[in-house]
Amino acid sequence: MPKTKPADICQVRCFNTDLVAHVRDSLPDDETLETAETLFAALADKSRLKILHALSNGQELCVCDVATVLDAQVSAASHHLRKLRDLKLLKYRNEGKLVYYSLRDELVTQVLNHVFKEDS
Template sequence: MTKPKPDDICQVRCFNTDLVAQVCEELPKDEILEDAHILFSALADKSRLKILYALSTAQELCVCDVASMLGVKVAAASHHLRKLRDLKILKYRNDGKLAYYSLKDERIGDILNCVLRQIAI
C-alpha cells in the first residue's frame, strides 16, 4: 500500500458532521454487511465465479459436471462447491452416487449477472 501524500488527506478531523451523521444512520446493520462480505469474498475467486454463473443458468449441476466445466479434478470442484455451501450460498442434494448443487437464493445469480453486465459495458 502506498503512503498517502499530504494533499491526499484531510487536514481536519471531520468537516461535515451532519453528512457523516446521516451516512452513519443509513449504514446497514453489521449482520447485513457481514452477509455482503461473505458473498463478495465468495465472488473473489474465478473458479467460484464460474460455478455461480453456471448455476445461475443451469439451475443444478452435479460435482462431476462442475469439474468438467472448470477443467479440474472432481476433488478440486468439490472443494469449491463445499466452500460455497459452507458460506450458505449453495444447497445440495444427493441422488444415489451423485451430489447436485444449486443456488440457495436465485438473487445471487441476479447480483452476479448485474456485475458482469456492468463490467461488460
C-alpha cells in the same frame, strides 16, 4: 523540522455532523454487511465465480458437471463447492450416488446478472 502531511489527507480534523449522521443512518445493518462480505469473498476466486455463474440460471449441476465446466479434477471442484456451501451460498441434495448443487437464494444471481450484463 516540521512534519508535513500528504496532500491526500485533510490538514485539519473536522467533519459535517449532519452529513455523517445521515450516512451512518443509511448504512446496512451488520447482518446485511456480513452477507455481502461473504458473497464478495466467494466472488474473489475465479473458479468459484465460474461455479456461481454456471448455477445462476437456476439449474442444478452435479459435482462431475462442475468439474467438467471448470476443466478441473473432481476433487478440486468438490473443494470449491464445499467452500461455497460453507459460505451458505449453495445448497445440495443427494440422488443415489450423485450430489447436485444449486444456489441457495437469488442474491448471487442478481449480483452476477449485474456484473455480467451484456451491453444493449
